[in-house]
Amino acid sequence: MAVSNQNKSIPAEDESKYDRRNRELRAFDETNAGVKGLVDAGIDKVPSIFNCTEFGFNGYLNATPDGPGFDIPIIDLDGIQTDPARRSEIIRQVQDASEGWGFFQVINHGIPSSVLEETIDGIRQFHEQDTGVKKRFYTRDLRSKVIYMSNFDLYEAPAANWRDTFVCGVVPNPPDPEELPGVCRWDIIREYSMQMKSLGITLFELISEALGLKRGYLKELVEDEERILLVGHYYPPCPEPELTLGSTSHQDDDFLTILLQDQIGGLQVLHQNHWVDVVPDRGGLIVNVGDLLQLISNDKFISVQHRVLAKREGPRISVACFFKLQYPKGDAPRHLGPIQELISEGNPPVYRHINVKEYFDHFYGKGLDGNPALTPFRL
Numbered sequence: 001m002a003v004s005n006q007n008k009s010i011p012a013e014d015e016s017k018y019d020r021r022n023r024e025l026r027a028f029d030e031t032n033a034g035v036k037g038l039v040d041a042g043i044d045k046v047p048s049i050f051n052c053t054e055f056g057f058n059g060y061l062n063a064t065p066d067g068p069g070f071d072i073p074i075i076d077l078d079g080i081q082t083d084p085a086r087r088s089e090i091i092r093q094v095q096d097a098s099e100g101w102g103f104f105q106v107i108n109h110g111i112p113s114s115v116l117e118e119t120i121d122g123i124r125q126f127h128e129q130d131t132g133v134k135k136r137f138y139t140r141d142l143r144s145k146v147i148y149m150s151n152f153d154l155y156e157a158p159a160a161n162w163r164d165t166f167v168c169g170v171v172p173n174p175p176d177p178e179e180l181p182g183v184c185r186w187d188i189i190r191e192y193s194m195q196m197k198s199l200g201i202t203l204f205e206l207i208s209e210a211l212g213l214k215r216g217y218l219k220e221l222v223e224d225e226e227r228i229l230l231v232g233h234y235y236p237p238c239p240e241p242e243l244t245l246g247s248t249s250h251q252d253d254d255f256l257t258i259l260l261q262d263q264i265g266g267l268q269v270l271h272q273n274h275w276v277d278v279v280p281d282r283g284g285l286i287v288n289v290g291d292l293l294q295l296i297s298n299d300k301f302i303s304v305q306h307r308v309l310a311k312r313e314g315p316r317i318s319v320a321c322f323f324k325l326q327y328p329k330g331d332a333p334r335h336l337g338p339i340q341e342l343i344s345e346g347n348p349p350v351y352r353h354i355n356v357k358e359y360f361d362h363f364y365g366k367g368l369d370g371n372p373a374l375t376p377f378r379l
């Protein structure tokens with residue numbers, strides 16, 4: 001039986017299995033050294049807490065088909081600010097990709113490749129620094145400004161993932177230089193965050209227009225509440241990659257994610273019932289629609305399941321920027337629902353207006369378990 005939450009009551013016959021699993025989770029957590037710590041110690045078997053096979057998440061099921069139509073769309077942003085005809089064409093491409101895939105890759109986005117490379121390197125250096133120094137940042141307190149941890153949902157998800165993570169809120173309140181570990185290169189994290197903020201504005205404008213709304217619609221919707229979280233994942237090499245996953249299949253809990261990945265590969269997107277590889281493209285950035293955008297667009301744009309395979313090769317580094325709302329901001333509940341302008345008699349709302357707290361409580365309460373987090377909010 002799947003034991004998915006440390007607080008859930010469990011039948012007596014499963015108690016010993018539950019206790020053992022909980023003990024193993026705690027023992028792993030208390031090393032404060034993550035999956036990298038296991039690999040550094042020379043582990044040659046995947047510990048049972050990481051075993052996903054029992055839960056049907058085996059990484060090598062439903063292999064990616066070859067052939068045309070199974071590459072995520074690439075959108076060239078060249079000319080977007082200077083050529084109105086080009087801009088209209090880009091908006092059309094953003095609309096097609098957001099409706100059909102929920103994922104696309106942008107090229108010629110204007111961010112120098114040196115900034116991308118140095119950002120990946122900064123995250124690598126954070127994870128590969130002296131473990132004793134790194135441990136000082138290990139925490140599960142999501143309110144901390146700088147977080148290092150393995151598996152945000154370690155105690156909630158049915159299986160742990162082969163992944164460690166660095167998290168830092170960069171908008172609206174970036175950490176001070178002295179709050180960031182020296183090896184992390186504050187200068188490069190700050191530069192990358194500023195680039196993300198500005199690319200985020202461009203993408204919000206394109207998406208607003210692709211939804212048929214005025215250019216500034218989404219920007220105004222999140223005005224004063226915008227929150228950008230920078231998340232630097234480290235996927236160590238795995239001795240038995242067929243038993244676990246780098247990330248269980250999930251959809252993101254935000255409006256939009258911009259993802260930078262290195263050249264190792266492993267990210268897959270569910271498209272027409274196939275797992276499609278998101279092949280690394282040097283200089284490209286992956287953009288995906290998150291649950292909050294699916295909700296406010298009333299399912300016009302889709303937040304799509306994606307996962308990361310574990311691999312013998314590694315480490316793999318990726319850096320995701322999540323465009324969210326600051327939460328909680330003040331005492332008043334924050335509601336979100338399908339945008340009024342997108343609703344009509346022929347297109348009635350498919351979600352109720354929700355307090356975003358309900359959504360986040362649900363998302364974090366269940367962890368990554370392969371199930372869409374928006375389902376309970378459908379009408």
Ligand SMILES: O=C(O)CCC(=O)C(=O)O
Binds near residue numbers: 231233259318320
């Ligand atoms: O590492 C990746 O390629 C994907 C990470 C991801 O999906 C996430 O952080 O939500």
Ligand SMILES: [Fe+2]
Binds near residue numbers: 250251252306
């Ligand atoms: Fe994701």
